[in-house]
Amino acid sequence: MTSNSAKEKRTKTPFVLTQISSMLSVVSGSMIFMAFPWLAIQMTGSAASAGMMIAITSIPGLLLAPVIGSIIDKFGRRKTSIIIEFLAAASVLLIPLANSLWVMTLALLIIIGTIRSTVASGAGTARKSFVPDVARVAGLSLERANSIQEAVFASGFAIGPALAALFIGWTGVYNTFYLIAAIGFISGLFMIPIKAHEHKEDHEDEKSLFKFAVEGFTVVFKTPSVAILLAGVMTLAMIYLPTEMVVLPTYFNELGEPQQLGTLLSAMAAMTVVGSLSFERLARKFSYSSIFRFAILGVALSMVPMSFLPPYWAMMVCGLLLGAAWGPMPPLMNTVIQRKVAPSKRGRVFSLEMVIWSGGPMLSMVFAGIAVDTYGVPVVYKVLAAMVLTAGILVTSSKYMKQINTADYQD
Numbered sequence: 001m002t003s004n005s006a007k008e009k010r011t012k013t014p015f016v017l018t019q020i021s022s023m024l025s026v027v028s029g030s031m032i033f034m035a036f037p038w039l040a041i042q043m044t045g046s047a048a049s050a051g052m053m054i055a056i057t058s059i060p061g062l063l064l065a066p067v068i069g070s071i072i073d074k075f076g077r078r079k080t081s082i083i084i085e086f087l088a089a090a091s092v093l094l095i096p097l098a099n100s101l102w103v104m105t106l107a108l109l110i111i112i113g114t115i116r117s118t119v120a121s122g123a124g125t126a127r128k129s130f131v132p133d134v135a136r137v138a139g140l141s142l143e144r145a146n147s148i149q150e151a152v153f154a155s156g157f158a159i160g161p162a163l164a165a166l167f168i169g170w171t172g173v174y175n176t177f178y179l180i181a182a183i184g185f186i187s188g189l190f191m192i193p194i195k196a197h198e199h200k201e202d203h204e205d206e207k208s209l210f211k212f213a214v215e216g217f218t219v220v221f222k223t224p225s226v227a228i229l230l231a232g233v234m235t236l237a238m239i240y241l242p243t244e245m246v247v248l249p250t251y252f253n254e255l256g257e258p259q260q261l262g263t264l265l266s267a268m269a270a271m272t273v274v275g276s277l278s279f280e281r282l283a284r285k286f287s288y289s290s291i292f293r294f295a296i297l298g299v300a301l302s303m304v305p306m307s308f309l310p311p312y313w314a315m316m317v318c319g320l321l322l323g324a325a326w327g328p329m330p331p332l333m334n335t336v337i338q339r340k341v342a343p344s345k346r347g348r349v350f351s352l353e354m355v356i357w358s359g360g361p362m363l364s365m366v367f368a369g370i371a372v373d374t375y376g377v378p379v380v381y382k383v384l385a386a387m388v389l390t391a392g393i394l395v396t397s398s399k400y401m402k403q404i405n406t407a408d409y410q411d
Contacts, residue, residue, distance in 0.1 A: 014194045015138040019148060022127050023156045024187035025085060029120070030160025031180045032092070036113055038164075039095075039173050044106055053106065057113035060121075068122035069351030072129055073344050076198055078191055080347075081126035085188030088120035092181040096174045122347075123187075124153070125354055129346040132338050133196040142338055143283040146331035150276040153330070158269050198343070219345050220352060224400035226340050229333050232296050234356050235391040236326075240299060242368035243384055251309065251377045260312055267316060268323035275327010279335075282328055288336060288404045291328050293396045298325025300389035307385035309378060336404055 040053045072080045094112045098104060128149070135145035167176040220227050244265065252261035282291050302322035306315055333353070341349050371380045 010137065010139050012138040012140075014134040014196045015140060015145065017190050017194050018127060018130060018134050019152050021081070021085075021187045021190040022124070022149065023152050024183050024190065025123050025127075026153050026156030027160045027163065028089075028092075028180050028184040028187060030157045031164040031176070031183070032116070033161065035164050035168065035173060035176055035180065036109070038168060039104075040106060040109060042173060043104065043109070053110050053113060056110055057117045060114055060118040064118060064121055069125060069348035072122060072126045072347030072351070077126045077130035077133070077347065078194055078196070078198065081123050081130065082188045082191045084120060084123040084126065085184055085191070088116060088123065089181040089184035089188070091116040091119055092177050092184065095177045099174050121354075122351065125347060125350040128334055128350045129343075130196075130198070131334065132343065133198050134194065137196045141280065142335045143280040143331070146334040146338075147277050147279040149334065150279075150327075150330040151273050154269060154273045154276060158266070158273075219341055219349055223340050224398075225403035225406075226337055226349065228395060228398050228400055228404065229292070229336055230353060230356060231395050232292065232329070232392075233333065233353060235296070235388060235395060236299065236329075237356055238364040239384055239387045239391060240303070242364050243303070243381065246365055246368045246372060247377055247381050247384065250372050251381075254377070264316060264319050268319045271320050271323030272327045275324045275329075276331055277327075278324075279328040279331040283332075283335075288332060289401045291332055292401070292404060295325055295327075295329040295332065296392040296396055297389075298322070300385070300392040303385040303388055307378075307381040309381070339406075340403075 036053065036057075068080075068084075091112065094115065095104075095109070098108055098112060102108070131145050131149055132142060135142060138145070164176060164180075167179055171179075220230060248261060248264070279291070286294075299322055302318045302325060306318045306322070309315070310318075337346060337349055337353075368380065368384070371383075
């Protein structure tokens with residue numbers, strides 16, 4: 001423990017303020033996920049236009065993620081998160097402002113969306129990297145802190161779209177962007193009074209951003225346990241996520257049952273929150289490697305019966321099990337990265353995780369959509385379930401699995 005951290009007064013205030021900021025940031029971001037496509041469809045009447053807009057505006061954020069991770073590590077986690085939130089809020093305000101000055105078009109919306117994607121990347125990454133610092137001040141274990149962090153994230157992601165829908169119906173889509181910007185701005189304000197010493201290695205300030213970015217990849221390749229976790233994330237991002245965003249929507253659309261789809265996805269999300277909160281308790285009884293196997297294989301084994309498209313009640317049961325299995329995975333991943341990666345390099349590793357989670361589906365969604373149109377939901381769903389199960393077995397049987405259980409750094 002450093003002399004600075006030894007002098008820190010134990011208080012939960014920094015951790016609580018960080019979680020409030022995180023909740024508001026996620027609510028604001030998830031409102032964008034609904035409001036942007038809604039506005040695109042409202043203007044053009046085309047779902048394809050909305051899809052194109054989402055794909056184009058996501059590219060800058062993905063490409064800049066390693067650089068954002070470098071900025072987080074070089075200039076500080078708290079400071080970077082504040083600046084990002086303020087810039088993101090300002091970029092959202094451009095939409096109603098542009099509409100009041102000119103005629104809003106899809107091209108103009110894409111330009112503004114690209115600006116937001118460029119400046120908004122990394123706020124969540126900065127807070128993840130900051131968790132050990134505020135958890136230490138609060139006297140919380142990493143397991144408990146990350147359980148709360150991921151439960152807050154899942155809750156915020158569930159609240160945002162519902163809030164956006166409410167305000168779009170009440171005030172209109174353009175006025176809703178004022179609320180989104182306000183929530184994001186307040187998120188940044190909650191980070192300002194936080195006082196927590198950020199652990200930093202000597203000579204880090206002397207390195208260039210390019211060297212910082214390269215070191216993020218180097219850390220992953222030199223830390224097999226972290227590479228295994230990211231491989232698990234890649235499996236779920238590229239193979240599993242298309243089932244929620246392409247396969248199941250197509251299936252329930254064919255049945256004419258949108259309410260059933262919404263209820264199923266909401267129930268799965270609720271169980272993810274429960275699973276996230278259970279991580280601390282699970283970590284007391286089981287090794288990290290055992291929890292990791294449970295999460296990956298639990299998701300795969302829940303998918304298999306769902307892929308046979310059973311009666312709705314059976315699909316709901318499997319969906320609940322799937323959500324519960326996935327729940328401990330995010331806090332586990334955060335904890336392992338925080339224990340295996342030096343404090344000064346965590347921002348870059350978490351930014352790589354964001355690239356995998358966000359960028360992987362952009363490729364696989366296209367292929368999944370083509371496959372569903374060509375072969376139908378029953379065939380494609382079974383193939384994807386088999387692929388997740390196979391990949392899960394390969395990832396969790398790695399000889400490096402035991403390294404997940406050890407800590408190289410303690411905050």
